Amino acid sequence: MGKTTITDIARRAGVSTATVDRALNSRAGVSAANRQRVLQAAQALGYLPFEGMVPLPSRPAHLEFFIPFLNAGFMGEMAASIRSFAAGLPLVASCSIRQIDGFGPEALLPALEGLSLRTSGVGLVTVDHPKTRLAIRRLCEAGVRVITIASDVLATPRSAYVGVDNVVAGRTAALLMGRLAGAVQGSVGLFLGSRAYHGHQGREQGFRALLEHDFPHLTLLPAVETGEDNARSHTAAEALLRSTPDLVGLYCIGAGRTGIVQALQEARGTRPFVIMHDLTNSTRTWLAEDLIDVVIDQNARLVGEQAVIRLLGAIASSAPLLALKDIEPRILLRENVPLR
Numbered sequence: 001m002g003k004t005t006i007t008d009i010a011r012r013a014g015v016s017t018a019t020v021d022r023a024l025n026s027r028a029g030v031s032a033a034n035r036q037r038v039l040q041a042a043q044a045l046g047y048l049p050f051e052g053m054v055p056l057p058s059r060p061a062h063l064e065f066f067i068p069f070l071n072a073g074f075m076g077e078m079a080a081s082i083r084s085f086a087a088g089l090p091l092v093a094s095c096s097i098r099q100i101d102g103f104g105p106e107a108l109l110p111a112l113e114g115l116s117l118r119t120s121g122v123g124l125v126t127v128d129h130p131k132t133r134l135a136i137r138r139l140c141e142a143g144v145r146v147i148t149i150a151s152d153v154l155a156t157p158r159s160a161y162v163g164v165d166n167v168v169a170g171r172t173a174a175l176l177m178g179r180l181a182g183a184v185q186g187s188v189g190l191f192l193g194s195r196a197y198h199g200h201q202g203r204e205q206g207f208r209a210l211l212e213h214d215f216p217h218l219t220l221l222p223a224v225e226t227g228e229d230n231a232r233s234h235t236a237a238e239a240l241l242r243s244t245p246d247l248v249g250l251y252c253i254g255a256g257r258t259g260i261v262q263a264l265q266e267a268r269g270t271r272p273f274v275i276m277h278d279l280t281n282s283t284r285t286w287l288a289e290d291l292i293d294v295v296i297d298q299n300a301r302l303v304g305e306q307a308v309i310r311l312l313g314a315i316a317s318s319a320p321l322l323a324l325k326d327i328e329p330r331i332l333l334r335e336n337v338p339l340r
Contacts, residue, residue, distance in 0.1 A: 003090045004045040013041035024059070047090050060093035061315050063308070065123040066111055067149075068100045069228070069255075073280025074300050075125070078149070081304025082123075091312055103151075103197055103228075105131035112139070121145045121311040123162075128153045128198040145314035149307050150298070151199030159314030162307045164298040165326045166199045170206025170253070172329055173275050176294050177207075177249045178215035180273040185217045186248035189240050189272070193228040193254035203253045203277075218248060226256035234259030241267045249273040258282065261291055279332055287334045295332040302327055 009024075010017045015034055023030045023038035030038075065082055069075050079097050086095035096116070100107040108126050112135055115122070122144055126132045128151070136146050136156040145159050152161040177188060188211065192200040204223060211220055221244070226233040233256030241247065241263060249272045252260055257276055264271050274292040276283055278300070286292045306327065332338075 003088075004042075004047040008045055009038060009041045009047060012045060013037040060091050061120050061312060062094045062096075062116065062118045063092060063121045063123070063311055064096045064098060064115060064119045065149075065307070066098050066100050066108060067123075067125050068103050068107065073282055074150075074278040074298075077280065077300035078304045078307075081301045082308055085305045086308050089308065089312075092308065095308070103127045103194070105129050105135070108132060109135055115139075115144075119144060121147075121315050123147050123149050123307050123311055124153070125149045125151065126153060127151070127194070127196040128201075129196060145311060147307060147311050147314060149303065151197050153198065159317075160310040161326070162303055162310055163199070163327060164329045166202030167206035168326075169277070169296055169298070169329045170203035170208075171210045172206075172331065173203070173251055173277075173294075173296055174207040174210035175214070176275055176296075176331070177251060177273060178211060178218065180293065181215070181218055181248045183217070184248055186246040187219045187221050187244050188249045188251065189221050189237070189244070189247060190223045191226055191233055191236070191250070191252045191254075191256060191260060192223055193256060194225055197254070200253050207251060207253075226254075226259070228255040230256055230259035230262075232256065232259070234262050237263035238266065241272075247272045249275070252276045261286055264291060279337070284337055287332070287337055290334065293333070295337075297330050297332050298327055299330065 006017050006020050010020045013020065015037060019030055019034055020038050023035045024042065063086065067075055067079050082097060083095065086092040098111055100111045103125070104127050108124070109131060122139060124146060132153055133156050136153060136158055139146050140157040147160045147162055148158050150163045190204065190207065192204055195201045208220060211218055224236045226236065237260045250260065254277065264274065275294045275296065276292055277296050279295050279297040283292065283295045287295060
């Protein structure tokens with residue numbers, strides 16, 4: 001089925017196409033009754049969809065998303081979700097996804113220089129850094145609405161954050177690790193990409209706080225920053241497995257997961273409990289093959305869809321901030337992995 005047209009709305013509302021055009025674009029010359037008929041027809045036909053209480057613009061908008069490492073599991077699946085969902089919305093005039101070669105300002109800022117003049121909404125996956133904060137403020141001052149995705153950038157006029165509450169996700173991981181370990185005393189290894197990434201910082205904060213408070217018999221080892229590099233995470237995990245005989249668990253906050261799994265496969269003896277984030281083709285396989293125990297997922301499909309909805313909502317709203325709930329993390333084990 002194709003996209004809804006002005007003619008479809010006019011037919012359903014029982015008015016002319018000129019009336020539909022005036023009503024949708026808030027022009028004069030439309031009675032209150034006809035305006036209501038048009039809006040109801042447009043919403044019923046999917047031309048003016050709503051996500052909860054988020055109104056969407058009556059005029060098609062041009063969107064751009066800047067996402068690092070599109071070939072990586074979660075980022076790639078999220079980008080695919082954005083493309084697919086945006087393609088089905090008449091209110092999206094265009095949706096461009098730009099791949100950037102890192103999370104930091106050195107990758108984001110040159111990419112933003114190519115922003116189209118017609119773009120009215122931007123979605124970003126980036127670190128919380130003075131340069132990225134300045135870039136977001138300048139975009140907003142220029143009238144462009146901005147949302148952050150997967151990891152927030154605080155102290156900016158961005159309109160919304162789309163993703164899980166990362167502190168809650170980290171606390172969830174700590175509770176699971178403590179329950180898996182039971183009464184066994186031992187050490188827990190912690191791997192993260194970078195503390196410059198606000199999402200990783202939040203997960204570490206939540207994990208550390210709950211583990212130390214609720215499970216004092218477990219010793220949290222110094223965190224290993226992998227820079228999202230599998231070779232680095234493999235070397236660090238291999239050394240940790242070799243030098244820590246009382247290793248009870250491993251918690252991987254971000255990417256670099258393949259290197260950790262390779263080290264686990266090469267090690268001898270009983271492996272520690274392993275908790276990771278985000279359901280991808282790789283983590284799905286590792287769960288099935290019993291190489292890891294738990295995946296805390298933020299649902300790439302849902303994140304992608306909400307990123308589009310919230311960006312459209314930000315464009316439609318006169319308020320700079322949209323007060324919306326974070327996506328709730330879901331706990332996935334080998335036996336409850338969804339098909340897709």
